[in-house]
Amino acid sequence: MxxxxxxxxxxxxxxxxxxxxxxxxxxxxxxxxxxxxxxxxxxxxxxxxxxxxxxxxxxxxxxxxxxxxxxxxxxxxxxxxxxxxxxxxxxxxxxxxxxxxxxxxxxxxxxxxxxxxxxxxxxxxxxxxxxxxxxxxxxxxxxxxxxxxxxxxxxxxxxxxxxxIGDIKPAAKLRKYGLQWDIENKEKRRPLLDNAGYESINGSGAAEGHLIGGCFEVIDNIRGTELFPDLNQFDGGILFFENSETNITPETLEDNLRSLSMIGIFDRVHGIIIGRPESGIYYEEYKEVWQKILKEAGREDLPVLYNLSFGHNEPKFILPYGLKAKVDTEKLTFEILESAVTD
Known part of the structure; x- marks a missing residue:
């Protein structure tokens, strides 16, 4: 890259x-x-x-x-x-x-x-x-x-x-979603909630690979268009997914993940990181869907970390596309192993 x-x-x-x-x-x-x-x-x-x-x-x-x-x-x-x-x-x-x-x-x-x-x-x-x-x-x-x-x-x-960039620690606190963007709220801080940290939900051990992914609903919607990456671009990757504030149902997530599974994406990647569901909605249900689909795909070995602070979460960390990253489900750590910029 x-x-x-x-x-x-x-x-x-x-x-x-x-x-x-x-x-x-x-x-x-x-x-x-x-x-x-x-x-x-x-x-x-x-x-x-x-x-x-x-x-x-x-x-x-x-x-x-x-x-x-x-x-x-x-x-x-x-x-x-x-x-x-x-x-x-x-x-x-x-x-x-x-x-x-x-x-x-x-x-x-x-x-x-x-x-x-x-x-x-x-x-x-x-x-x-x-x-x-x-x-x-x-x-x-x-x-x-x-x-x-x-x-x-x-x-x-x-x-x-x-x-x-190195080790990405979990955010200790999360902003509560929902403060209306009205000017009368301009001087009002959003409440902070405690964050439980990363959770291993599938596989074991550590995996390295290049970062590829985005907002789940968008990735699903662009399937069949020229923007959807060639399947070989997922080879050896660390897939990152998170969902938007529309909070799709667990049933919809299951159907759409199954479609991605059937085109072979989960056979190709080395690991997955999943952003905290917006506002924590469907937190447990989404986790169970991921475990179900990866079991169907025969990828119960695939290292997956859950509840990371990116995408539709504030505060958030940055995921630079294509950079080499490491997921460790034993240590519950996520690292970006190179710089995102040059001199």
Whole structure:
């Protein structure tokens, strides 16, 4: 994988809305501004909002080409060193016909987002560029009062350092989901909940491999499209999956995991990490579904860690696509064994 260059203080970071245009809605604009301020103050970088990023839900839904135009421009802009997505959504796959893939491959840059941004990550991944399944503007960067230290530490280790990222500890606390994004809540902190830590739910021992995955619902929805990775890209991988706030039923998870099993993905990977279900909903039920499907696949040996803090969790750590990682179900540890960026 081609790695982007690291960030330095004083560098410029671009904001794009490649999925939902929520950041530009009148009632949410304050939150986008709060996130921008936190980026600037916490990391001492400059923020450049791309021309269409704040044009609202309806305009950006009707104009996927404008969303792609912002991405293309940010990639080609020599001033921009990193690109951060405003939020996820439902249909960023619609950008595919409009993305300038020459610009994408010739200008590797830090690129961050999660959820529906999985589709965008795979545009990079399928072209050999490592990106960050990580924080978004309206959620992590715009956390009320201040950003979470756990998230800030992950950003610094992943984007600002060329040292191997190393051991990823469980988040000691989790943010309770559900604080309404109304301006009257601007000075209100979300409650923190205790986190139980990592849990081994399948297999034994340790496994190493390259990171590949994303939001489960998006991965499932893009099956059959050109964005879905070739099966050989799963060979020897560490698969990472997490689910969105829609909280699909355990029955739906079972059906969709079985489909992925039948195309052979679980036969190819070396290990799996699974993000904590959003708000802990279906925590035990999802775990039982995974165990059932892996037993059906004859992969009761496959090391699987559960309850990791990425994706639809705050705080979160960053998963850089394609990097070598290690899962250990005996020690209950997860490590990223190389740096995500270069000098």
């Amino acid at each position: 081609i790695k982007p260059q690291r960030l330095y203080e004083g560098d410029t970071v671009a904001i794009v809305s490649l999925s939902s245009g929520l950041a530009g809605e009148p009632g949410i604009r304050w939150r986008a501004e709060q996130g921008i301020r936190h980026i600037e103050e916490t990391f001492n970088v400059k923020v450049k909002v791309m021309p269409n990023a704040l044009k609202g839900i309806d305009y950006l839904y009707d104009h996927p080409e404008k969303r792609a135009e912002d991405l293309n421009s940010a990639l080609k802009d020599p001033e921009v060193k990193a690109i951060i997505c405003a939020i996820g959504g439902k249909e960023s796959i619609r950008l595919l016909p409009y993305v300038d893939f020459d610009a994408l491959t010739n200008n590797p840059k830090i690129f961050s987002g999660y959820s529906d941004t999985t589709s965008n990550h795979l545009m990079f991944y399928n072209n050999g560029i490592s990106t960050s399944y990580g924080p978004a503007l309206l959620t992590d960067f715009a956390e009320n009062i201040e950003m979470d230290d756990y998230t800030v530490e992950s950003i610094r280790k992943t984007w600002f350092s060329t040292e191997p």
